[in-house]
Amino acid sequence: MSNKYEFDRVVTTTAWSPGPGCHGGCGVKLYVKDDKVVRVEGDDNHPWNHGRACPRLLAMTQYMYHPERLLYPMKRVGERGEGKFERITWDEAFDTIEKKWNQLKEDYGPESVIFIQGTGRDIGGPISMLCYSYGSPNWTQLGLAGQSCYTPRLCTMIAVQGDFAVADCSQFFEKRFDDPRYELPKYIVIWAQNPATGCPDAFQGHWIIDCMKRGTKIIVIDPRWTYFASRAEHFLQIRPGTDGALAMGMLNLIIENEWYDKEFVEKWTVGFDKMAEAVKEFTLEKTSEITWIPKEVIYEATKAYATNKPSAIHWGLPIDQCPEGTAVAQAIAYLWSITGNLDVPGGNVIAKNAYNITQYPYSTEQLKDVYGEDILDRINAKRIGAKRYKYLANMRSWGQPDMAVEQMITGDPYPIKSAWIQTSNLFGGQAANMRKHYKALMNMEFNVVVDTFHNPTTMAVADIILPAATFAEKESFRAWYQPLQLIQPAVEVG
Numbered sequence: 202m203s204n205k206y207e208f209d210r211v212v213t214t215t216a217w218s219p220g221p222g223c224h225g226g227c228g229v230k231l232y233v234k235d236d237k238v239v240r241v242e243g244d245d246n247h248p249w250n251h252g253r254a255c256p257r258l259l260a261m262t263q264y265m266y267h268p269e270r271l272l273y274p275m276k277r278v279g280e281r282g283e284g285k286f287e288r289i290t291w292d293e294a295f296d297t298i299e300k301k302w303n304q305l306k307e308d309y310g311p312e313s314v315i316f317i318q319g320t321g322r323d324i325g326g327p328i329s330m331l332c333y334s335y336g337s338p339n340w341t342q343l344g345l346a347g348q349s350c351y352t353p354r355l356c357t358m359i360a361v362q363g364d365f366a367v368a369d370c371s372q373f374f375e376k377r378f379d380d381p382r383y384e385l386p387k388y389i390v391i392w393a394q395n396p397a398t399g400c401p402d403a404f405q406g407h408w409i410i411d412c413m414k415r416g417t418k419i420i421v422i423d424p425r426w427t428y429f430a431s432r433a434e435h436f437l438q439i440r441p442g443t444d445g446a447l448a449m450g451m452l453n454l455i456i457e458n459e460w461y462d463k464e465f466v467e468k469w470t471v472g473f474d475k476m477a478e479a480v481k482e483f484t485l486e487k488t489s490e491i492t493w494i495p496k497e498v499i500y501e502a503t504k505a506y507a508t509n510k511p512s513a514i515h516w517g518l519p520i521d522q523c524p525e526g527t528a529v530a531q532a533i534a535y536l537w538s539i540t541g542n543l544d545v546p547g548g549n550v551i552a553k554n555a556y557n558i559t560q561y562p563y564s565t566e567q568l569k570d571v572y573g574e575d576i577l578d579r580i581n582a583k584r585i586g587a588k589r590y591k592y593l594a595n596m597r598s599w600g601q602p603d604m605a606v607e608q609m610i611t612g613d614p615y616p617i618k619s620a621w622i623q624t625s626n627l628f629g630g631q632a633a634n635m636r637k638h639y640k641a642l643m644n645m646e647f648n649v650v651v652d653t654f655h656n657p658t659t660m661a662v663a664d665i666i667l668p669a670a671t672f673a674e675k676e677s678f679r680a681w682y683q684p685l686q687l688i689q690p691a692v693e694v695g
Contacts, residue, residue, distance in 0.1 A: 208232040212691035218323040220671040221257040231691040271668040272695030311336030322624035325561035338580035341600035344632030357530035366549040368513035370408035384547040387509035394517025435502035440493040448532035450488025453480040460507035462541025511547030555685035609641035628657035
């Protein structure tokens, strides 16, 4: 190794959120010289990424030591939007927040403070603890209209099969492909995702490539010509927003041609005949007309998936953002169910956290494990959206974001007076209707924003800014499916 990369020690840790800005899970080696990270590599001993690392992760030193990074608490000294802040101590920052929030709690109740985060970030557990410890029921992903990031798919899986499931690429076995219990998927359907460019929802794109190298064939459903589309045996270039029609048409084909798993259907399903009747209208001709996919392509792809067991489906965020996204996800979940590809090696396997530990309690059962059996009764009494969206209220622990922004503006049925915003640059992409969300946050008496850099949200609405630590500076853990991983601090910056 050259002098440029001499080091005193190597810290093995896990990437998640601040830094690469991802859902995370990669094992990482941080090379430290004179208490400064000088080099970043993937951990070749980690069972998930095997030393692989994306460009964002490899650029961590540029991120951590960037001259414009926020390193100290700051308070606003000009008008909101002027960008005038001055450095303060941590004691002053916390004292200011405590004093303001205690007054708001006394005047309006703890529900008057809302806690806002981004998607899939490592703050999910800590911010919920802060929220519920203060007494507020309102932890939300403000700006994410329709809760349209994984929630429709998660709710669907709980409703259809009672638990979450993911495509099986051997990621749950310590020996991976060498485990004798594992069976390689004959086909993997990549639906509304380009996993080569990321690791969404605790799933890493290179796993599919590893399967392809071992013989797995690929079916891609996407409007775009992607890396995987160029290597697919069947490419279904779908008309955007018609995924539900395609799933219904595929179900009809499978039932018409008796490609379904009769033993599984008889033993493990309820309402199959009603479902079969409901999908009859989606003939091959009608499905093709709606989706713009040629009839023969739909037929051959469906036959390949349904008649080659085990096969798996890996799906992506656009499913959540389809019209009637929960119903679309339901139809897709029926595909892996009636073909007998649920909970079998090489199919869509049940995905649980290691040792039943959660760091990010995004289901009712996880919430109860952390906060007790009565948590839903305590928070649903005043949680935004709980009365209107019953399934969301009893399956997920967030306030409903579309209703939240309305309530922040109108004060109906009770006023929201303050916001804590973390891992969420609302005005940089999370909120589609930025003017409305700007109005809502400007309507707050007091906003705290936690971030690593100034951004449109800090500059526009923050009253107090707190600097966030990158994963290389924090002590935590990651429990999003298996394995259970430690996040260990290597250095302190600032």
